[in-house]
Amino acid sequence: MMKQRLHYVDNLKGFLILLVVLGHCIQNTDADFDHNIVFRYIYSFHMPLFMCVSGFVSYKPDIKWQTVQKRFRQLIIPFLAWAAVSCCVHLDPTLFLAKVIHPDSGLWFLWALFFIVLLMWLCNWVAACLKVKIEYVVCVFSLLMMGIMVALKFKLFGFQFIAWYFPFYAIGFFGRKYQYLWEKRGRVDSLWLSTLFLCMAYWWMRKDPPLFMPPSSHVVYNYVYKFMVAGVAIAAFIPLFKYYANKPLLIITKWGGDDFGHLCYPSDNCHPAYVVVQYYPLAIALLAVCMLLVGDGFGYKLFVLSAD
Numbered sequence: 549m550m551k552q553r554l555h556y557v558d559n560l561k562g563f564l565i566l567l568v569v570l571g572h573c574i575q576n577t578d579a580d581f582d583h584n585i586v587f588r589y590i591y592s593f594h595m596p597l598f599m600c601v602s603g604f605v606s607y608k609p610d611i612k613w614q615t616v617q618k619r620f621r622q623l624i625i626p627f628l629a630w631a632a633v634s635c636c637v638h639l640d641p642t643l644f645l646a647k648v649i650h651p652d653s654g655l656w657f658l659w660a661l662f663f664i665v666l667l668m669w670l671c672n673w674v675a676a677c678l679k680v681k682i683e684y685v686v687c688v689f690s691l692l693m694m695g696i697m698v699a700l701k702f703k704l705f706g707f708q709f710i711a712w713y714f715p716f717y718a719i720g721f722f723g724r725k726y727q728y729l730w731e732k733r734g735r736v737d738s739l740w741l742s743t744l745f746l747c748m749a750y751w752w753m754r755k756d757p758p759l760f761m762p763p764s765s766h767v768v769y770n771y772v773y774k775f776m777v778a779g780v781a782i783a784a785f786i787p788l789f790k791y792y793a794n795k796p797l798l799i800i801t802k803w804g805g806d807d808f809g810h811l812c813y814p815s816d817n818c819h820p821a822y823v824v825v826q827y828y829p830l831a832i833a834l835l836a837v838c839m840l841l842v843g844d845g846f847g848y849k850l851f852v853l854s855a856d
Contacts, residue, residue: 603720
């Protein structure tokens with residue numbers, strides 16, 4: 549029996565995929581992208597929300613070891629395969645180990661997501677052994693890893709990504725478990741939360757403290773504010789899409805409907821050639837918008853200077 553798809557979740561994933569593309573276009577065309585307002589808005593919430601949605605769609609009352617094995621095949625094998633390809637392309641075998649030690653130089657999100665799933669399984673196992681709620685164990689693990697990340701600045705093996713995004717994955721995981729609670733909120737709540745996010749994200753900075761704080765402020769304030777901004781975005785956008793985008797929206801729904809498994813192991817109808825043929829009009833339009841948004845970057849040179 550085929551499960552009924554949640555259109556608002558597919559639409560949200562498709563929207564986030566577009567934001568990822570737009571954000572990377574800005575990064576590669578604007579030398580001062582950290583001060584680009586569009587870039588700052590995108591990066592203030594898109595990956596935390598991605599991880600939250602991953603937790604939301606992955607929720608099961610009991611996390612089996614088979615789930616971890618499945619995620620290993622879907623996430624780690626493609627990560628390692630891409631690292632091997634990089635070694636061949638650059639003719640440098642040391643790149644393989646370098647990408648494992650520093651996954652941020654590769655497909656770090658695959659690496660981080662697998663270990664987040666592994667941590668959720670571990671939390672479930674610990675909770676079962678201690679006969680306590682898994683929510684308590686997840687909170688302890690989150691605080692412990694956050695403390696290590698901030699105090700020790702430990703960044704080997706992608707630990708900073710795992711520690712930072714684990715709580716957001718857990719928010720989505722438990723958000724699905726307690727869906728009946730947040731669904732009671734009305735449409736007005738999602739709108740005012742969206743407004744609050746737009747205000748808070750204006751001050752957000754990727755590496756520095758918020759713009760309203762002195763540059764010498766402690767790094768903890770930066771992490772706290774970033775977590776608050778992402779949390780407000782999550783609380784705003786998931787209900788917003790549920791109330792206003794809970795129906796098929798053509799290519800956005802189709803794009804967001806493909807899970808990580810299909811992205812990592814393309815089937816006949818998800819072959820890269822098929823994707824290029826089907827989505828190239830959207831890719832061209834999106835690229836044009838990205839370049840125009842950059843202003844004084846590549847888009848300006850291409851569309852303005854070429855007209856002279």
